[in-house]
Amino acid sequence: MYGEVISTTHLSSHLVRVVLGGPGLEGFVSSGFADEYVNCFFLPATAPYSAPFQEEDIRGLPREQRPFPRRITVRSWDSARGELALDIAAHGDVGHAGRWATQARPGDRLQLRGPAGGYRPHPEADSYLLVGDESALPAIAACAEAVPVGRHVVAVVEVEDAAGEVPLTSPGALQVRWVHRAAHDTDPDELLADAVRALPRPVGTVSAFVHGEAGATRAVRRALLSARIVTEENLSCSPYWRRGLDDEQWRAVKADWLRSIAAETVSH
Structure with missing residues (x-):
């Protein structure tokens, strides 16, 4: 499956919206998840081929000529327009x-x-907490739009500065807390966790979505579980990248990182 670029829009200093269309998207069916994503294949400059291609045809190529797979958030799918x-x-x-x-x-x-x-977003939760950085901002925006009407939802989003902010909307009662990295010199792994700790304690059952940088998501997870703000069953926590590692280095160690998180016991 492939799409052809229709338009690109710079939403902020670090976020670009690309709209794809064309006959190559025929048969695309939404999964229905709020954090929906597609696996995209980005070609190196030296690639002797172009999209569309058969994946089995390129497996024998040198690593520097094979595509780089990345998970990219689906911001929206317009089935009528394709x-x-x-x-x-x-x-x-x-x-x-x-x-x-x-x-x-x-x-x-x-x-x-x-x-x-x-x-x-859990349909029976009393409130929703959405936490992450620029890499998770598209999914946070989509999740905010998927909560039930009138429910309380808080988004805590880390960006470099005000130029990284984008408008967020929701049918729920939405509050957005922007955290600017440029304004802090504290431990970057703890920046989001500190912002979450500073929030008023929610009442009732919380459905939480915590995605983004690996060290930051781990710190937020610990903060939420240790304070018993959310249960593990109602917590979606996923590291997209790791500070200090490039994409390929992170992919090489991500499985071990996830196993260490799964085995971690947070004291109450």
Whole structure:
């Protein structure tokens, strides 16, 4: 499956929306998850092929010529128009996905597989807590739009500064707390956790979505579980990347990191 770029829009200093369309998206069916994503295949400059391609045809190529797979959040799918909007975090020339998004032009093609996902706001929760950085901001925006009407929802989002903020909407009673990295010199792993600890304690059952940088999500997870704000059953916690590692280095150690988190016992 592949899409052709229809348009690109810079939503903030570090977020680009790419809208895909075309006949290559025929058969795309939404998974129904709020944090829906697709596996995208970004081609290196030396690739002797273009999308669409057969994956089995490129497995024998040198590593530097094979595509770089990345999970990208589906911001929206318009089945009537056949248009897929992807919001991609971009930090200059760093990262295959962000670099592609900032350079994409109408007619460019992007191969993808999916969609899939894992989180829906629990319909019976009393309130919702959505936490993450720029990499999780598209999913946080989609989750905020998926909560039941009138329910309390708090989003705590880390960005570099005010230029990284984007409007968030929700049918629920939404409060947004922006955390600016540029304004703090504290431990970056604890920045989001400190902001979460400073929130008024919610009442009732909380459904929480905590995604983004690995050290930060781990710290938030510990803060929520140790304070018994949320149960593990109602907590979706996923690390997208790790500070100090590039995409390939993180992919190499991510499985071990996830196992260590699963085995971690948070004292109450």
